Amino acid sequence: MRDYIKRFLIAIIMALCVSLLFLGGRHTEAASTPETAEIKERWIWPSDGIISDTYGTRNGKHKGIDIAGNLDTPILAVEDGVVLKSYFSTTYGNVVFIKHPSNFVTVYAHLNKRSVMVGQSVKQGDMIGKMGKTGQATGTHLHFETHQLEWRYDKKFALDPEVLLGKADVGETVQGGVASIGDHILEASSHFHTSDDNSKLQTTESSIKDTYIVKQGDTLYSISKKRNTTINKIKELNQLTSDLIRPKQILIIQK
Known part of the structure; x- marks a missing residue:
C-alpha cells in the first residue's frame, strides 16, 4: 500500500513539473509574436x-x-x-x-x-x-x-x-x-528632429573610451586610482551627490 502511495505521489509531482514547463514555454512564446517581430x-x-x-x-x-x-x-x-x-x-x-x-x-x-x-x-x-x-x-x-x-x-x-x-x-x-x-x-532615422540644427548625436566610440563599468567591491577611491583621476572629478562628470555607486553602474571617466 505504501509503495502504491509513493508511486501516486511521484506521478503527481512529475505531472506538475511538466505543466510548469509547458506554462513557461507558453510565456516565452507570448513574449515573441509576429506583432513584436514586426x-x-x-x-x-x-x-x-x-x-x-x-x-x-x-x-x-x-x-x-x-x-x-x-x-x-x-x-x-x-x-x-x-x-x-x-x-x-x-x-x-x-x-x-x-x-x-x-x-x-x-x-x-x-x-x-x-x-x-x-x-x-x-x-x-x-x-x-x-x-x-x-x-x-x-x-x-x-x-x-x-x-x-x-x-x-x-x-x-x-x-x-x-x-x-x-x-x-x-x-x-x-x-x-x-x-x-x-x-x-x-x-531608420539618420537625423533626429529638433529645432537646433547644430545638435548632433555623440558617437558611441568616444563613449566607450570614456566610461567605466562598476564592479563588485569598487569604490570611487579605487576607481580614481585605476584611472589616474580624482574622486571629485568622477563625481563632477557623473553629477554624483554622494560616494554611493553600485555594480554595473556606468561612470564617465575623463581621458
Missing part, C-alpha cells in the same frame, strides 16, 4: 549610450532597461505616437509617456529636460527630451519601459524592451536612431 524591424533605439541595466533585475522589480550616457544626450521617440503624459515624478523624475499605433506605451524617465507636452503628436526620431538623472537615479541615464495596451502603477503589462528593440547586454553600446533587423542594423 515592431522590432521598425522601432529605433531611443538614445546613444551604454546598457547599464536590463529588464527583470533587482529581484524582478526593474521593469525596463537603462541606457547610460552623457548629460543632455538627445532622447528620441522610438515610433510615431501621441504624448500621454509629460510631467515630473519623485521616482521617474522628468518623464514622458507615449502611446503608439501598435498599442504599446513607451516610458522615458529621469530626463534632464522634457521637450513635448500632453496631447502632442510625435514622429519617430523626434527629440522628446534630454538625458539626465532626475528622480530616483544614481547616475545620468535613460530608464526606458514598454507596456502592452497601457501603463499601470503595478506594471502588469510591462514587456522587456529588448523583445522590441533587439538584444543588448550590460556594457554594450547602442545608437539612437537605428533599428535592429535580425543580425543587421538599419538606419
